[in-house]
Amino acid sequence: MSEIPLTHILFVSTALFFIGMYGLFTRRNMITMLMAVELMLNSVNINFVAFNKYLFPENLDGVFFTIFIITIAAAEAAVAIAIIINLYRSHHSIDVEDATEMKW
Amino acid sequence: MLNDFFILMKFELLPAVIFFVLLFIKVGTAELSNASIIRLANILLFINLVAGFFYNKDGGMFGDMFHTNALIVLQKSILNLGIFIVSLQAEAWLRTHKHVIEFYLLLLSSLMGMFFMISGANLLMFYLGLELATIPLAALANFDLEKRKSSEAAMKLIMSSAFSSGLLLFGISLMYGTTGTLGFAQLPALLNGSNLQVFAFVLLFAGFAFKISVVPFHLWTADVYEGAPVPVTSFLSVVSKGAFIFVFASVLYTVFKPLADTWYHMLFLLSVLTMVIGNLFALRQQNIKRMLAFSSIAQMGFILIGISGSSQAGTASAVYFVLVYVFTNLAAFGVVALVSAQTGKEDITDYKGFHATNPVLAWVLAIALFSLAGVPPTAGFFGKFFLIMAGAAKQNYWLITIAALNMIVSLYYYLNLVKALFMDANASPVPKITFGVYAKLAIVICIAGMVLSGLASVVYEYIYNLSTGF
Amino acid sequence: MFNNINIALVPLLPLASSILLGLFGRKYIKNAAGIIGTAALLVSAVLSAYIAYEYFFVAGKIDNVYQPIIAMQYNWLQFTPSLSINLGIIIDPISVMMMVVVTFVSLMVHVFSLGYMKGEERYATYYAYLSLFTFSMLGLVISTNIFQTYMFWELVGVSSYLLIGYYFQKPSAVSAAKKAFIVTRFADLGFLIGILILAFHAETLDFQTLIQRLTDANSTQFASSASSTFLGVSALTWGLTLVFMGGAGKSAMFPLHVWLPDAMEGPTPVSALIHAATMVVAGVYLVARLFPIFSFDGAALTVVTYVGAFSALFAAIIACTQTDIKRVLAYSTMSQIGFMMFALGVSGYGGENGLGYMAAMFHLFTHAFFKSLLFLGAGAVIHLVHSNDMNDMGGLRKLMPITHISFLIACFAIAGIPPFAGFFSKEEILLSAFHANTLVYGVALLTSGLTAFYMFRLYFSIFWQKDTEVHDSHGEGPWAMKLPLIILGALALLAGFVPFSSLVTADGMPLETHIDIAFSAAPVLLAAAGILLAMRLYKKANETPAKIALALGGLYHAAYRKFYIDEVYAFVTKKIIFNLIGRPAAWFDKHIVDGLMNAMASVTAAFAGLIKGLQSGKVQQYALYFFGGIVTLTILIIYWW
């Protein structure tokens, strides 16, 4: 079984990254936006693991990094969701377009 | 060895200890009053600040993921000072707040994150520190739980910073992919300037630029500053920015030294943009916090000029400016915090006739504004002069000229506020503000700092001697 | 030989009295002010008489030539190594002569004012100003340095300003003072630039060196001044002409004469001192001082001649029509100074050729006495009648006999009737003109006829004609006023017999002059005709003058309105300078220059408003800009830098 080339994996991760970004730019729902961010982070994870495995297999830097990213993403999501909930209390909405009171 | 561990990580361990002391009080049974918690916290932070000056040592740990030296000690001490002043100033606001301890917990964890980030000698360590510094801040921004603006600010901060850390991580991953290492010590030799690497570098750069509000990555700044509680805003604008500037300068100077040509151009372009846009927006602001937010953006432009000088003077000036900025901006925010805490007024028009009712605070604010504008004999003058001078060493006089012109624009909006304070009449000015010993202490420290850190050249010379060259 | 202290005291005493009165006069020594001022001047006058005696008859001559003596020299301000203002005192024939004239006339005026100004509120101030003027004028005449002359030139200007504006609550006095100062200031501009030109080429400001260098055709300085030209005229000519412009301004030569008639707003004794005897002849004195250079440069001298001659005639014509007695005298002054000017203009330097120079100085000398006498007499009249207008006067000979007689003497003197003083000096002037320039001679002859006419028109109108009702009981006035009239009257009668030609000449050598009956006949007869005509017309009130005026029509009217020169000036200043330069400048400054500064601010603010959309408040857009920034930077780096 021939190995999947690195470029394929990178293609997937890059696509994932930009899909995440697109989602962040276009989704109105804050929770969905958070999910889009998760997509971006995961694409980075794929990158790290792939680079580690294909290019620098002697160390485990990339893999470690991935673990930390996953942890931190969880923490971030927790805080973000807490904030969103609090926002919902005052705005009665989690549409990002409704929270544009401060501008200019 | 263990001894080394405690000494080298003293700066990180002390906040951790305080963190746990406060946490135990929180989970414990004793119901302490707000006043005593605040007193305790301030005493602890003061000890934290003082302790930073003793028993320091250069060295690295954890397989060179963590390192410290005299300059880093100094930088951390500056941040300690900043957080101490912020805490003093927060008293007026926290006195009646329900979640005093949580405030300090979040503040301390953010501080710890910054320390790890500053000491980090590895992209992983750096990233962890960065997130530890950022995530609590988002929570802090929402600390006025019932205020709409506070929630909105927090949401904008967390969304933006999540996006930015996504991009930063993508950059790190590409950097890792092209070099195979995360260590700061190994990276420079492996940088070859390939397009992918440049892209990775730009992403990394943007991550920093986001944190120190460089145009066009600055857009969150004003909204968050406006919405967040004033002490949090001042923490964001001074301590958090200071930390990122320290790291930014040292990373550019050491890790990305091979790409110096590239980032010099970027710094040139971005510093111009930052100064111009920051000032232009500041010109038209009605909310004082928002105005200060844009002014701090413009200040970042000046710092970029200093850093672009790529010399020992460049580092020194940036660090020195952050020190000056701690005193200056905290003095300004200190007054704003007092007014905001007691009257809830935050508009520039509310400050009309301020001097009639609060002469002392008006003068403090005015001096802080003069220092921000860079007018002697305040330290702000020296700070800006040295920054631009460091940048001028590159003999790029377009940059210098634009910077000089921007100082005029910035003077306009600072003086406009001074005008409101002293010269405009107001039928219902802000009533007489009473302020306690904490605020007084903070004011004294800030004023003394604004005057002395400039005129007394030892401060700058000390920083200069610690700074690394290019 | 010459005690320097004595010489220095001549100007310094009036200065001291001026400072004393100026600082303390108002409060402490108000009543003694007149006495103090007069006493100081008396000492000055005696000293200068003594100096004159010493110089002319004892010590002034070396080898039968009067030598200039520098009695004192002090480096006051060093401009460049070669150019400096040295304040000093020069003693030579003309300066000594002027010193005597100035101190003497000033003394007379001081004495006269004791009576005339008695009871004025600002009595002490008046004397302070008067002394200040005397000091400045003395400083001017003893100058060793052209810049020193300029300094005192300005100082006499300002003292004249202060004295004309003495009645400061009268708007007309204020505007007259202003006009006098500004017109002469304008003329001084020429003087200043003239000095700059001469000094640059001669590399000195010192009169003697200046003259020596610029009259030596072999000197490098002369070469440079003659060779460098501007608009085809040599620098030397430019310099001299511009210096003459200054002189013309002070001496009220056409067209810079407009201030003089208005200056009569000042107290009458002031007019006698400043605007008759001393300051107005400063221009003549200046030309005389630089005469060696002028005589070396024909073009400049020609200008002097024609300006002088034209002014003489022009003023005489106007004087015939004026009814304000002081104005008549003012125009007559202008006319007489015109005489002096063209006399200088037609003069050569040495020997017989220098007759004109001598004549001008002589006329200056005699004119000082009879003209100040005329003014003081007019002052006495005005003191009595409280009016300047000759229509309000008449028949005063009975009320003021001394004034009447002295006035009559002065009129004969100015008309040039022998043996009065004016006859001798005017004779010399006519003679020199006759030899040099027929046209000028013709003008001079005509003018002297007119002079006799208008002076006697004045005389008859005041002292004969109808009788006047006088309300004041003080009669002719106190002795303080009569005494100067008597003394001056005597001088107007006798000054002509001073052996002037052997004392004051251009080259310092005595000049032989004699009266030629055949030559004198024409002017004297003409003057007599003028007198008779005036007598016929004005001795008794009648309709003839009005008829003649009507017959002359436009010409009379034009002369009465002073040939509309004032209107031209008003047009130039108000319409052109104010409206076309000043107002647009102020407008330009306010709207364009300042507007530009404000516009910069508004553009900045407008631009700030324009880009406010960047900060839309939408976090997704923020992220978009963020990414846009990254993409742009990457593209820039990869494809540009």
Next chain:
Amino acid sequence: MNLYWLLILPTITAFALLLGNNLKQVRMIAFGGALLQMVLAFILLFAFWQQRSAGNTAPMLFENNLSWFAPLHINFHTGVDGISVAMIMLTSFVVLSAVLVSWKMDMQYKTFFFLLIFLSIGAYGFFMSLDVFTLFFFLEIAVIPKFMLIGVWGSGKKEYSAMKLALMLMAGSALVFVGLMGLYFNTADTSGAHSFDLMQIAQMHIPVEAQMIFFPFAFVGFGIFTALFPFHTWVPDGHSSAPTAASMFLAGISMKLGGYGCLRVATFLMPDAAHAYSWIIILLSTIAIIYGAFATMMQKDLKYINAYSSVSHCGFVLLGIGMLTETSITGAVMQMVSHGLMTALFFAAIGMIYSRTHTRMVAQLGGLLKIMPFISTVFVIAGLCSLGLPGFSGFVAEMTVFMGSWQNPDTLYRLATILACASIVVTAVYILRAVGSTVMGPVTDEHYNALTDAGWYEKLAAIILIAGIVAIGIAPFWLNQLIAPVAATILKK
């Protein structure tokens, strides 16, 4: 003589003021401090003369060189030559009389006197600095106090004027700053180190290309302070809105900072560029002179008249510098001193009139000579000095400028000199117009008859300034001897 006393004394005074309890104490402290300043200035003058007559020919005397920011080669280097001594004297005169005319200041008097004394620190420091950084530091120190003085204690459209002044002066400093940066990085001693030291830079050769770039920055920057056309518009508004003491300081000293800087920094350190650009300087200054004079003629407010006339008079300073002859530069400095005293006197007189009649409009005033003879006489003296009457300082200074300018034989320069000379006629017009219709003429408002003449403090203030004016006007040689050698040094470079 230690020059630091001139900085320490005002500092002590300024802080001692804050301890005063009431107006009486505060103004006595301010007065005492200002008096001591003047004593110090005189001591300095005599010490300077003593040194010079003892044969000390060092370019700078009483030098003191402390390292300040060593890594950046910034030293606190002070010293004086003749020009500095003259300017320091001027400052002490103006400050003392400014304190005196503010004797009755009853609004926030502590701050007022504090700022006033604070301004003097800036001026002294500026004039004694031999280090370009220090010089710049002291130049900028004075901007904010001016803003505050005008904005808080001023009259009319004070906020606008204060803002305009602050921004334009800041713009000036900004340009100077760029100039200094360029200068600094183009200096290099034998070891290749840059220098801010004025005397050291003077020894070095700045590349001509660099001079050509940075001279305009420095010159225009300093020029803004001294009302260089077309950057003079802060002058009329600023001066007329400022309280009397601030106007005196602004016109008397602050504008001189610019002239001094143009000379000491721009011309002295970048002589090649100064020669190359002199025609532009001359053009602009001639425009300022003439145009300022004509604009003055049209003003209706006494303060505007004096402010615009300052534009015109300061044109002479720049003209003198631009002509680049020894005499013209001497004249320029004399004009700075003279104009400083004269315009301060003028503003003092206007202030005294305004505080009594509450109007500065020429049309509403009249006949004041009868009602307040002292003040009116002061006004007339200031006017006469302004129009260049011999015996007062203005004459000496202007004549020196003219004489010096004429030494430059180029036709364009000659034309400029003639135009400058012509301005003295226009000056006479507007001065006499102002004098004629305010202090002379009939009394326009019968309420004026009840007004009082000057108090002792006002008299003293005026006498101090008049004494200075007359001392120069009657005996110009001492000032000339102070300045001329320095002018020679500056040109010799």
